[in-house]
Amino acid sequence: MTTHFVSVEIDLQDNPIKLQKAVEEELKKRGEPLRWAITRVDDEKQKAQVEAIVTVQSSELKV
Numbered sequence: 001m002t003t004h005f006v007s008v009e010i011d012l013q014d015n016p017i018k019l020q021k022a023v024e025e026e027l028k029k030r031g032e033p034l035r036w037a038i039t040r041v042d043d044e045k046q047k048a049q050v051e052a053i054v055t056v057q058s059s060e061l062k063v
Contacts, residue, residue, distance in 0.1 A: 004054050030054050
């Protein structure tokens, strides 16, 4: 198992619960999220920058 730092951009949602689900769905594409934080919000573009630490099983790594 390895850990990775990832940074993703998420569309802002009209509801905090929808935003949390959108973040978690996007991070799951990259591994199992350990923790994440919204580090920047662009009101003009309606985007949130999310930084996270995810774990990936060694067998899932792409070479």
